[in-house]
Structure formats: C-alpha cells, structure tokens
Amino acid sequence: MTATSARPTVSEREARQVAEAAREQDWRKPSFAKELFLGRFRLDLIHPHPMPDAEAVRRGEQFLAKLKDFCETRIDPALIEREAKIPDEVVNGLKELGALGMKIDTKYGGVGLTQVYYNKALALVGSVSPAIGALLSAHQSIGVPQPLKLFGTEEQKDAFLPRCARTDISAFLLTEPDVGSDPARLATTAVPDGDEYVLDGVKLWTTNGVVADLLVVMARVPKSEGHKGGITAFVVETAAEGVTVENRNAFMGLRGLENGVTRFHQVRVPAANRIGPEGAGLKIALTTLNTGRLSLPAMCVGAGKWCLKIAREWSGVREQWGKPVALHEAVGSKVSFIAATTFALEAVLDLASQMADEDRNDIRIEAALAKLYGSEMACLMADELVQIRGGRGYETAESLAARGERAVPAEQILRDLRINRIFEGSTEIMHLLIAREAVDAHLSVAGDLIDPEKSLGDKAKAGARAGGFYARWLPKLVAGRGQVPGTYREFHPSGHPDLAGHLRFVERTSRKLARSTFYAMSRWQGRMETKQGFLGRIVDIGAELFAMSAACVRAELLRSSGDHGLEAYQLADVFCRQSRIRVDELFGRLWTNTDDLDRKVVKGVLGSAYTWLEEGIVDPSGDGPWIADATPGPATKGNVHRPIR
Numbered sequence: 311m312t313a314t315s316a317r318p319t320v321s322e323r324e325a326r327q328v329a330e331a332a333r334e335q336d337w338r339k340p341s342f343a344k345e346l347f348l349g350r351f352r353l354d355l356i357h358p359h360p361m362p363d364a365e366a367v368r369r370g371e372q373f374l375a376k377l378k379d380f381c382e383t384r385i386d387p388a389l390i391e392r393e394a395k396i397p398d399e400v401v402n403g404l405k406e407l408g409a410l411g412m413k414i415d416t417k418y419g420g421v422g423l424t425q426v427y428y429n430k431a432l433a434l435v436g437s438v439s440p441a442i443g444a445l446l447s448a449h450q451s452i453g454v455p456q457p458l459k460l461f462g463t464e465e466q467k468d469a470f471l472p473r474c475a476r477t478d479i480s481a482f483l484l485t486e487p488d489v490g491s492d493p494a495r496l497a498t499t500a501v502p503d504g505d506e507y508v509l510d511g512v513k514l515w516t517t518n519g520v521v522a523d524l525l526v527v528m529a530r531v532p533k534s535e536g537h538k539g540g541i542t543a544f545v546v547e548t549a550a551e552g553v554t555v556e557n558r559n560a561f562m563g564l565r566g567l568e569n570g571v572t573r574f575h576q577v578r579v580p581a582a583n584r585i586g587p588e589g590a591g592l593k594i595a596l597t598t599l600n601t602g603r604l605s606l607p608a609m610c611v612g613a614g615k616w617c618l619k620i621a622r623e624w625s626g627v628r629e630q631w632g633k634p635v636a637l638h639e640a641v642g643s644k645v646s647f648i649a650a651t652t653f654a655l656e657a658v659l660d661l662a663s664q665m666a667d668e669d670r671n672d673i674r675i676e677a678a679l680a681k682l683y684g685s686e687m688a689c690l691m692a693d694e695l696v697q698i699r700g701g702r703g704y705e706t707a708e709s710l711a712a713r714g715e716r717a718v719p720a721e722q723i724l725r726d727l728r729i730n731r732i733f734e735g736s737t738e739i740m741h742l743l744i745a746r747e748a749v750d751a752h753l754s755v756a757g758d759l760i761d762p763e764k765s766l767g768d769k770a771k772a773g774a775r776a777g778g779f780y781a782r783w784l785p786k787l788v789a790g791r792g793q794v795p796g797t798y799r800e801f802h803p804s805g806h807p808d809l810a811g812h813l814r815f816v817e818r819t820s821r822k823l824a825r826s827t828f829y830a831m832s833r834w835q836g837r838m839e840t841k842q843g844f845l846g847r848i849v850d851i852g853a854e855l856f857a858m859s860a861a862c863v864r865a866e867l868l869r870s871s872g873d874h875g876l877e878a879y880q881l882a883d884v885f886c887r888q889s890r891i892r893v894d895e896l897f898g899r900l901w902t903n904t905d906d907l908d909r910k911v912v913k914g915v916l917g918s919a920y921t922w923l924e925e926g927i928v929d930p931s932g933d934g935p936w937i938a939d940a941t942p943g944p945a946t947k948g949n950v951h952r953p954i955r
Contacts (some may be wrong), residue, residue: 337750341427342665342859343675347852349747349787349930350823352818353541353672356859362426364571371428373412377431381438386709389801390439391722394565400478401521401954409435413450413459413474418471420455422570425601425663431604433612440726441566443609445479448517451602452734453480454524454545461543461586461594468599469526470545478523479954481511483572486597486939493541493592497940498574500544502537507544507584509552509577512940519567520539521954522548522557527574528591540589544579548953552577553947553955563725570953600674602664605686607659607731613727614688617695621645622719625698635698644694644890650885651687653878654857657684657864676748676856682740683853685730692724738846745845748852749838751779752831780828787825792817801866806876807883809862823851826900843905845898852894854889861885872897899922 337344342355362370384403390396404410412428415419423431428450436443450456455474457468474480489495498511510528519525525546533539546553557571586594601625625636625645635641662676699720702710707717731737764772792799792814801809827848831838838845865882869875914920 323640331418337672339672341672341675343679343852343856344672344747344750344856346781346816346820346855346859347675347823347827348751349821351616351790351792351813351820351859353813353859353863354662355538356665357863359661359863359864360668362424362667363404366424366427366667373408373421373423374427374434375501376407377409377434378742379518380404385435385438385442386696387439387719388717390441392568394536394560394709396439396442396566398567398954401445404442405476405782408475408704409446410477410479411455412446412447414475414881415457415459416469418467418569419475421475422472423903425604425666426660429604429608429611431657432608433615436609437612437616439566440609440613440723441564442566443612444567445518447609449474449480452482452523452526452598453479453518454478454526456602457543457585457594457598461590461749465582466545466585469685474524475684475775477520480524480526481516481518481522482526482595483516483519483600486512487514489570496528496530496541496645497942498527498529499942500531500542501529502534502581503578505581507531507577507579507581509546509574510681510942511574512942513572513574514561514571514938514940516555516572517549517567517569519571519572520555520950520951522568523953524548524554524573526585528595531588538588541591542588542745543585543591545583545585546577546579547708548951550577550579551927552678553951554949555946555951556945556949558950560579561570561729563722563728564729571938571948573945574815589921600677603664603677603681607655607680608663610684611652611659612655612689612729613723614648614655615692616723617691618645618652619646620720620940621648621695624718624838640945643697646699646884647690648694649887650881651691651737652862653864653881653883654885654889655687656682657860658857661860661863663716673887675744678735678740678744678747679849679853679856681734682744682849683857685733686737687725688727692720692727696724698721738842739844741849742842744849744852748849749827749831752828757838774777784828785822787828790817790821792819792821801862803869806869808885809865809879809882812883812886812890813862815886819851819893820864822897823848824856829922830900841905843898843903843908847900851893851896854893858886858889906930907920 340352342352345352345355345630354819375409378902380403386397399431408421409431411420412423412426412431414422416422432443432447435446453474454470458470462470470478484493484496486497489497492830498509498513500507500509508531509527511529513519513527525548527544527546528541529544531537531539531542535915538802548555552575553583554573556573559567559569559571561569585591622645625641627632636645651680657682662673662680665671665673665676699718702715702718702722706721706867711717735743737738794814796810797817798810798813801813802811830841830844830848834841860919865875865878868878
C-alpha cells in the first residue's frame, strides 16, 4: 500500500465541513474583536484594563525572580546555538525549578501561574534561548497539560499532570508528512480493540517529540458498531512498544529544538487514555490553541524588548558623519518603529492574557490576532535590527566575539523568529481562521443564501432572517461616537499626547471595515471564501485596530497607576500614527490590487508557460520525493528517542 492510497481522499467541500464541525459554534461570551469586525467598538470590554489579583502577582513575581536567576546563571545560549542542543543539565534544572508546571495547578504539583505570568516567563526565558522557550511552550501550551486541563477526566489529571509538572516532557502530534492545515486527510488510525486502541501512522514536525515522555496524538478512529469514530485525541506513552522517533529534524533557526518524525506501529493505547469522546479531537485541538497561541506572541514580545535594547545601545554608540546613527532619520525611524511596536505587542499580549485569566470574554479571535500580529511584527523588528547593525547584524555572534567585538546574535534572532509565522497556524491559515470567525454573524443569518446546495425554500427562509438582521445592523454603520469631537476624553489628559483621537479613528474605521466586508459578501457571495487576498487584508486591518485599542488602554493604565505614564502615552501615540498609515494602505489595497492578475500568472506557472524564465541556473537541491513516504508499518530506522532524566 502506498502512502497516497492509505490517505483518505476528500473533496474541498468535505475538507471544509470537517474544519467547520471542529469550530466552536456558539458565542456564549462577549468578544471585543468580534464586535470590532462587526463595526461595534466595545471599548467597555477592555477599559478599564483588567487586572490580576494580588496573590497571582505575588506568586508570579516570585517565580519570575527565580527564573531570571536561572537564565542568567545556568543557561549558555551560545552553547545551545553552537551544539544545536539544550544540555540535559539545563532541562533538569528547569524541571527542579518547576518550569514544566508553570500552568499546572498547584494541587497537581505545578506552579499555578496565571496566563499573564506564564507569558511573562516565556518572554523571559525565550529572550535568552528561543529554543528553551519553544520547549516549555510546546510542553504546556499545546502538549498534554492544556488539553487535559480543559477536557481530561479527574483520573487522567491525577495520572498525568503530576508527571508533566515535574518530570515528564510532552508533545502535541497532529501534522503528518502530507497533512498540514487540512486535517480531513489525516491518515494515522486508532482502531478499537476491546479496552484498547491500536495506533498506526507517521507524524511529522513533532516539537519536543525527540525527548518527550508523553504525547498527545490525533488519530482517526474508524466508524464501527459502538464507535462513533472520527479524529480523536489520545495520551500516548513514548516508551510504549511500537513508538519510534525516526529522525531529529534540523532547521534554519531554533537549533536546540528537539523536533522529529515519530512512527506508530501497532501501538496499543488504553481506552482510558482517550481525551474526550471519539470524534472530538479537532475540537479539542482548536480549543487548546485558543489560549495556547498566546505563547508565541509572548516570545515575540521578549524578542522585541531585546531588539530595542540592542538598537538603543548600538545606535547611540555607533557614529557616522559626526553624530550617533540613531540621530540620522533613516536609522532613527527604525528605532522608533521597534520601540512603538514592542509597546503595542506587549499591550496586546497582556490584555488578551488577562482576559483569558478572567474568562469573562471569548478570546478566540483576540488570541489568534495576537499570534498573527505578534509573529509578523516581531520578524519586521528583527529585520530592522539587522539593518541597523549593518554588516555586524549579518555576522554571527561567534564570529563577532572571535574578532574582539560584543557577541550580539542579531542574525540568530531573525532566524529564530521566522518559524513563528508558521508555528501553530501559518499567517495564511490564521487569516482564513480569523476571517471565518469575523464573518460568523453574517453566515449565521445569510449563509444559506450563498450556499449552492441549499433549496429555494431554505434560501427564502435565510432571506427573511438576513433582511431582519441587516435592517437593524446596517444603519448603525453610518454614524458613531468616532465622529463626535471630545469623545473618549479621558484618553487626552493634560500634558499628554491625544490618544482620544486615535480611539475615535478606531471606532470610525471599525464601521468602515464592517461596511467593506458586507459589500464584499454582497458582491462575491459564495465566492467570498476564494478571495483570500481580500480576507487577509480585512483581518490585517482588524489586527491593527485591536493593537491600537490595546496600546491606548495600556497607556492609560500606566498613566493612572503613575508608572511611566507620559512615556507610555508617547509610545502609544507614535504606534497609532504608524498603524493608521498601514490601515490606510490596506484599505486602498482592498479594491486596488493584482489578485486577479496573480491568479492568471499562477495558472501559467503551474502550466509551465514560464519555464523559459528558469533557464540559466543550476538547482542545488538533492534528489528524492517532495513528500516523504508515510506508509504505515514497522520502523525501518533506529529509534533516536532520547528521554532526559
């Protein structure tokens, strides 16, 4: 049997149906970002800024102090980069510190940090070694602890969480060699056999998989008598017979990452290790990622802070034409961008994290926006830092040190951050995921109107529902508080920049965004989902508006608490001004773009119409298939699994 024949064959529509079924369908709690996309600027949902309780702060600050000392005295980031491995003694030290259990409740032996302080810890440790940040994040944000916390039984929590808190590293296994963001084609199977399931398949890019003791594995259970079937989540012991880590993968960045290929051959998994019911695996994965995604922007914030520190120190020392390079406008604008964007990213992260801790709001869009925006902007900041450093930015830290200069790993941070635009949902997939949630209100009332498979009767009913909804909704998009001078005046205290004007801009622009979305749905109807360029720009506008809102609210929080208030207002002001320019450009590109022409060129490229353009080169790529064979069966390679004890 070939890998292709073993893999389920599904149509585009069936694939969408699988993804849609895994979505959380209802909105039981308010969502600031959802309202923003609908043209309703609900500032009351985020202002006054939510705050952690005193005990959470005490416990969090206490742990951060221990973690900082550990980072400063026990971690050698240059060694990790040079040897492409996190030393075992560092991992064991993190275990002793309790870093594996930062998000695990104290009753299971964990530290019990809030989301806010967990993210602060990831930003801290990720600043010294992004590879360690990735290890801790993959273990707690998407590995065994989080899905068990949300969906596990008490017996499962008692059995696995104490291990995860202190000794055992975990990993999350969904991706396969030929399955990325299309889980409908998942080929790994879990066949029921009495009180067990028999697991067969191959998983790719298993972050932590090389050293993990416990795995969360997504597998397809065949439908049979007494079994609903469907994609299902299991906790699997890596030491179980038939589990083989066949390869430790290497990447352009995160050189210490323990990421591999894991094969399952006739692996027997107790039914007691199934998380949730059969068929709930994708819903569990997506729900886990709702807050799990906040770990990536946390490390992006840490990277931004480091980029700012290096940019400040270097551009103040390096002189050209009689003055520090920072005072030359071409460089100064880059420094300003890094400072303002770091402030905004931290505002977005802390706001979304505190909202997650309070659990009063549905933050699925906010968390996704934080991941999308953080990963994109952090890469831009790192790229600007490399440019500010010039040739020294492109030179490795080891080479700099060898010739007597400060070992600044600017090129490394650029390489390390690049994966965040792909990890846990690529930018392109995040655009589609957020866009689907953003238009949910429209599809709930008018979806049947644009569904070609619905009957005329269904379309008539949908038309009546849509007519009532839009009769109430559309008039509210014409005017709002953003057009009233003096609105949000508490954001323009005496002697401070005017943030009230930026919030009025957000209010006006959110209505404009909603009008644009409605017009596009009216124009393209059922073809709307194919307009991925348009949807991506809609989401990017919403991300900028969310970031502007968070920056203003954070600045006011800092001012009211007497903590660098004026400076915070200055940073929020310049960020909002930079953001408004990007928003205006994105609106212009909604309707003036090359999307249609691009599609024609792509068809030409795939049809080999332009192969003449490729002449005159030599391709250095090796031989072999584009996608590795993932046929189920016994392992043919040695097991490189390396548990750390």
